[in-house]
Amino acid sequence: MLLKIQETADYIRSKIYSNPKTGIILGTGLGNLVTQITEKTEIPYEIIPNFPVSTVEGHSGKLIIGKLGDVDVLAMQGRFHYYEGYDMKAVTFPVRVMKALGIETLLVSNASGGVNPDFEIGDLMIITDHINLFPEHPLRGKNFNELGTRFPDMSEAYSKELIEKAKLIAAKHNIKVVEGVYVGTTGPTFETPAEYRYFRAIGADAVGMSTVPEVIVANHAGIRCFGISIVTDLGVPGKIVEVSHEEVQEIGNSVQPLMTLIMKELIR
Ligand code: HPA
Numbered sequence: 001m002l003l004k005i006q007e008t009a010d011y012i013r014s015k016i017y018s019n020p021k022t023g024i025i026l027g028t029g030l031g032n033l034v035t036q037i038t039e040k041t042e043i044p045y046e047i048i049p050n051f052p053v054s055t056v057e058g059h060s061g062k063l064i065i066g067k068l069g070d071v072d073v074l075a076m077q078g079r080f081h082y083y084e085g086y087d088m089k090a091v092t093f094p095v096r097v098m099k100a101l102g103i104e105t106l107l108v109s110n111a112s113g114g115v116n117p118d119f120e121i122g123d124l125m126i127i128t129d130h131i132n133l134f135p136e137h138p139l140r141g142k143n144f145n146e147l148g149t150r151f152p153d154m155s156e157a158y159s160k161e162l163i164e165k166a167k168l169i170a171a172k173h174n175i176k177v178v179e180g181v182y183v184g185t186t187g188p189t190f191e192t193p194a195e196y197r198y199f200r201a202i203g204a205d206a207v208g209m210s211t212v213p214e215v216i217v218a219n220h221a222g223i224r225c226f227g228i229s230i231v232t233d234l235g236v237p238g239k240i241v242e243v244s245h246e247e248v249q250e251i252g253n254s255v256q257p258l259m260t261l262i263m264k265e266l267i268r
Pocket of ligand 1: 113208
């Protein structure tokens with residue numbers, strides 16, 4: 001694995017001129033932010049050595065390296081999901097490559113189902129913490145001390161400093177944000193009403209199928225994290241209706257410019 005990480009990082013380094021310290025992972029249909037990246041180099045996942053290839057409709061997979069404002073960034077448009085069949089080493093491999101490339105801060109986005117009864121469809125939820133309910137842990141197995149410690153601390157998996165800054169940015173632009181705990185689960189089914197109730201009962205505000213593995217590996221690597229989740233549907237008793245991937249993408253699309261604004265200013 002260490003050799004593969006190096007090989008992939010060397011390949012990416014050979015294609016770019018900058019040394020980005022900020023990484024971005026954009027979720028389902030949330031590629032709007034990359035349209036704002038200038039002086040960009042785009043590398044499709046298919047041609048990156050050792051990279052898994054994304055398969056799901058609506059998840060175009062490429063690495064985009066360039067400038068967001070004045071800041072050098074490395075963005076992943078599309079991620080690898082556990083439900084696609086990848087194991088957790090594959091799902092989180094790009095984060096390890098980011099670390100090898102010198103990334104120090106990681107911003108992630110996703111779509112989720114809100115289980116907090118105060119939430120509304122289209123809310124932007126700043127992720128304050130997560131609950132890992134994936135059946136496979138990305139750090140299971142031999143620990144490589146080169147990558148991080150055996151028993152990583154997770155007391156501040158999402159940087160409090162970045163959360164506070166993001167809230168100030170949102171307030172300045174009159175953008176409504178909510179805060180909450182994201183529970184990561186495998187999918188690909190959306191939840192039954194009983195499952196939504198269960199996630200609420202164990203302390204979640206929103207549920208989704210991603211992010212947690214990447215944030216675990218980033219924390220292991222000493223990368224500080226920030227995440228925003230777009231609440232695309234509600235798993236709240238009385239408000240549960242049929243939900244589809246298309247609707248999730250539609251709602252995500254409609255509010256992502258606001259998320260882009262927050263992330264862009266935060267990165268600056
Ligand atoms: N559940 C899980 N993942 C999701 C949901 C949901 O309701 N909405 C968007 N991603």
